[in-house]
Amino acid sequence: MERVGSVERVTTSEAGPSRERPGAPWWAVVSAALAPVSLTAGWVIAGAVQPPEYSAVRQSLSVLASHGGAERWIMTTSLFVLGACHVVTALGLTSLRPAARLVLGGAGVSGIALAALPQPAGGSASEHVASVVIGSVLIAVWPAFVGSSGRSQSFVLSVRGSAAATTVFVALTVAFLISAQGGNYFGLVERVGITPETVWPLVVVLALRRSARREVSVS
Template sequence: MGSVERVSITASGPGRAYRGAPWWAVASAVLAPVALTAGWVVAGTVQPPEYSAVRQSLSALAGHGGAERWIMTTSLFVLGACHVITALGLSALRPAARLVLGGAGISGIALAALPQPANGSATSHVVSVVIGSILIATFPAFVGSRSRPQSFALSVRGSAIATAVFVALTVAFLISAQGGQYFGLVERVGLTPETIWPLVVVLALRRSARQDAGT
């Protein structure tokens, strides 16, 4: 009886910790950065000549002052939905990590639903941007586990490095938002790796699951 109990405990312990992620979580994690990049590239091509991707943010593309704003708005909706779907599939991670990524996704949907006016700024939009930026930047901090030292993306060290880099990029973004001439560039440079990181985590989980199945 005791041996059966020990086997059961082992199966629900390390075995559970090394479960992978479902295919649909991989698909949503892949689609997120693709949708974001495609959105700003396509939307940028239909803007008037005075538009500058270096100076102006993505919010300008999705705001009421942007030309064909539906393009960037749709991109942001898809990005947010993808983060939520990916979070649902990350059952191998602690609940806090899934909540943070899901919260970042909800913030993305909120900022798309609450666009900037043609002139000035909307507090609700700014709040959504700030909350979403903080959540996606700190997501790696909730992923790291000492039980997965063989995977950089899932290890405590790797998660700490990613968090430090993303927080620095977020701080630079928030500072540039105060009127920096490279606001748009800083935003895009920061968002790209932050949006890709959930995919890195998903792939690392699947790799760990395969390695665990082979032992």
């Protein structure tokens, strides 16, 4: 009986940390979910209050937060929340390698910089453009740092899944950067590209939590 009790205590002790340290904490789920919601709500609401000549198909999100945008605080707040959410999510992904957390956090800081460094009413600001480029590249390549051969049970967390996501996101980013040179569908390309990239951290967080639950059940 004493030996059985010892085994039970060891089992409880081993299972305890798994429950205390899931693949991602609940607040990382909240921040990862809030990021795309904030961004989409921002461009929908801000776009609705723009003058008739504004075109979501042709013009970028930066126009909504620029000094010339109507009620620019709406998109500015949205970008700030987006960046802050990426930073918070990165802090919660302790089960990933540090490089993955650093890249996602860097993308979040770039989002905050976008909010703090708006475009002028006319023309363009180099610091804003730099923040856009850096943030776009970081969020596009971030999945490449997530993949691990040790998580083969989850396609999202596997090397193949991460490579597939990175390939798609890099292609979308290249299309965005090309359209920024004067394309008539710049705004549309930007929205189509940024949406899956912003949702992907949530996909990873949920996959990590699912993977952690499977490990606990197996043990």
